Amino acid sequence: DAKTTQPPSMDCAEGRAANLPCNHSTISGNEYVYWYRQIHSQGPQYIIHGLKNNETNEMASLIITEDRKSSTLILPHATLRDTAVYYCIVRVANRKGGKLIFGQGTELSVKP
């Protein structure tokens, strides 16, 4: 599975969009991008995933560049409850076993 690189921390004003970047320059053609977040010391929670098209759900939007070497998770209207560590993972979708590496993640602080 491809390695990912994320900034260690980011700040965002409440009500504004939070844009969290992730670099995955060694991603393979059959690897998806998955995003999770971890609030306080709970287990990580799934947010969204995608292959090459942009994706949106009730929680967030995922923008993947055309060359698929980077992606951005967008929280359109960040709230204080979105303060968490956000992890970007790349993984082959049709292989459910094997390593699942989270990395360091980005600590997002949403401020009033």
Add this chain to the structure above:
Amino acid sequence: NAGVTQTPKFRVLKTGQSMTLLCAQDMNHEYMYWYRQDPGMGLRLIHYSVGEGTTAKGEVPDGYNVSRLKKQNFLLGLESAAPSQTSVYFCASIPDGGPFTGELFFGEGSRLTVL
């Protein structure tokens, strides 16, 4: 349906003592994982299992052993605890069948302190 249960939730050990963390899931999941999380750090994979009777090393396997004798249980053992193993330990499982949708089931974590 209890999901993923970790025991114990808290434990204090002295250097050199041994202990076992138990992860139990009642969802018949095939894949199970043990992670550790140090303060201010991300999750690091210790060991994982792709099925009953199988285990494999993750990113930081040294000092730990695991066993998956029954499909529902994944045990993490520390044979001789060291202060560097002070951490919060998380167990996770993935449903089998079909593509990976991102869905992960985590336990509540086990906080281990080694003095």
